[in-house]
Amino acid sequence: MEGFVLIRDDGLYVAVLGAEHSYTRDLGRARIFHSREAAERERCIGNEQIGPLAAEFVGGQQPRLRARA
Numbered sequence: 001m002e003g004f005v006l007i008r009d010d011g012l013y014v015a016v017l018g019a020e021h022s023y024t025r026d027l028g029r030a031r032i033f034h035s036r037e038a039a040e041r042e043r044c045i046g047n048e049q050i051g052p053l054a055a056e057f058v059g060g061q062q063p064r065l066r067a068r069a
Contacts, residue, residue, distance in 0.1 A: 003053040
């Protein structure tokens with residue numbers, strides 16, 4: 001599946017719309033954007049980064065924090 005997720009600086013994902021909480025540790029409950037542009041429109045610039053969904057599955061581990069560009 002292609003797509004992008006928003007990842008808060010502490011490693012939590014932005015949750016799907018309507019979820020009880022705004023952020024989740026569970027990638028299966030993360031909000032998935034079909035384009036980088038869509039993710040950018042929803043991103044909180046102060047504390048969220050855009051991550052390619054495929055990169056979150058590499059090695060089957062929880063993703064590490066990414067350095068800001």
